[in-house]
Amino acid sequence: MMRNPWKTLSSRAVYQNRWLRVREDEVVRPDGGPGIYGVVEIRPSVGVLAINGKGEVAIAGQWRYALGRYSYEIVRGGSEEGERDLLAVAQRELREEAGYEAREWALLGSVDVCNGVTTDVQHLFVAHELTFVGTNQDPFEEIHTEWRPFREAIRMVLDGEITEVCSVAAILKYQAVRVSSQSIE
């Protein structure tokens, strides 16, 4: 039952840029009929829940071009071609977007994003013990980082002010883990 019910007959690249590659596969569908499957190949990405000594979390605001609106998110970014060390990517993104280094890193888990279409797997990290080192933003981005009490970040999720789904997942998962570890103690 957990086997792959699809067969891939052929595969061709139909579009490519620096950040993604689109391919169209000729397939046999689960029901045995012929079909195509368009896959958007995106390299693994990271999300960083950076929490300072006051219990505040870094919320990065930026205009999201694809969506056409402003978005409040945790620190996020993609890996470069060939990068395998996702912790190093997370460290770079925290430095570039927020200007901080962290001494304590923990993995909160990975999530699959838009899995009907893309290959995007986002690795969610929690960063503590922060030191300000200055920002160095990617020229493609214009990001404003603010620090919000963690409780306020949860409120922003519940009130629909934070809607970027990896940020929603990271904030609520961190809270759920804290609550469940408190109830065990």
Added chain:
Amino acid sequence: MMRNPWKTLSSRAVYQNRWLRVREDEVVRPDGGPGIYGVVEIRPSVGVLAINGKGEVAIAGQWRYALGRYSYEIVRGGSEEGERDLLAVAQRELREEAGYEAREWALLGSVDVCNGVTTDVQHLFVAHELTFVGTNQDPFEEIHTEWRPFREAIRMVLDGEITEVCSVAAILKYQAVRVSSQSIE
């Protein structure tokens, strides 16, 4: 600060199939330099947290072709061309994937999925008061729905057995809303 710092100079479709359309825009970046932006246009989608009278939630398992592995998720699906009523889409997906109709529907909020690349906005619903009416699956899919206690769904999220990000967000958001409404009462 919340204005659009990008300028779009031109836009051309580079790939299209029944489910998505990829366009490449020629842009002026936030830093004023020239660039391109590849956008994957995906129609609005829905996620349904279907909860039966025993407090069990419908978990739909299926092989995800793009990811190349099996995935446990809430009931999810996309809208068709021109469909504007996302509740109707949610109702159809619940019927097709799980074989149920629901008398009570609530909106849990919307999330932006892979917003650096796609236009996908997933509308998350909670469905209660369920009646079995029989399944009618899309031939493109092979989905096995199981009913799990809600507490077990939370455990699957925290243990990394559920990694599809909209499912993670919906399960944890529903739980957070329940917890916060209990603490108010």
